[in-house]
Amino acid sequence: MTDIDQRTRQAWEQASTKHVREYDELLAEARTADLFPVERELLDPILRTGPRVVHPQSGHGIDDVALVRAGAVAVVGLDYSTTAVGAAQRRADELGVPCRYLVAVLPSTPLADGCADLVYTGKGALNWLGDLTAWAREMARLLRPGGHLFVHEAHPLVPVFSWDADEPRVRADRGYFAEKHVNDTFPGHGAVERQHTLAQTVMAVLDAGLELVDLREHPEPFWRPDGVDAAVWDGRLPNTYSLLARRS
């Protein structure tokens, strides 16, 4: 890991203590949590087949409970925060859902070739990875032939927009084609976000040998921090995208 990535990992380790502090709230949330409607639309046909799911960068793991409720037979969550992995495992055990959590430093994973029918990731995941080519190859390796990769992620334009309430502005300190920037929201603590354009992301997936099934851009963000009401969320600009790809 580079020094930057090491510092970012420490930031996530520190920030993930939130999952422990807010354990009870997250447990209550997990009991009723669902995926976003667009995720259900794209994934329901796959989830109905009872897939084995791998969830890289699983964080608090709330989505894993939703994936099981929607049909997944088992979920393996991977995250480099030992705190996040511990809290997610405790929650899954308490809920009695078939989710198992492992510490892993992406883009490497400790899992076998073809172990997944579905790799599910996003919601603040790809922006921590410097090498999307290596990431996409690893995701393809995890999939069995015919398996799917699904990403629901912040649109790469998001770092460029301000969160002003009156109107969206292009931040003077950011650029769409920049390689990285220092995170100033969550997890903070000097974490460095990597930037990948939409084209770079799609090309990494295609170059890994996956075929594109669906790609959509959405106006809704996946996360609205408390107390923020940004004009950039008023429906005119992209805040997220969904990508579904298949291993042939």
Ligand SMILES: C[S@@+](CC[C@H](N)C(=O)[O-])C[C@H]1O[C@@H](n2cnc3c(N)ncnc32)[C@H](O)[C@@H]1O
């Ligand atoms: C925004 S959070 C969680 C995203 C998750 N999809 C969710 O909705 O809860 C991003 C997670 O990625 C993890 N992470 C970041 N870089 C990583 C890496 N290189 N390897 C493994 N985990 C990583 C962090 O520890 C953090 O838990």
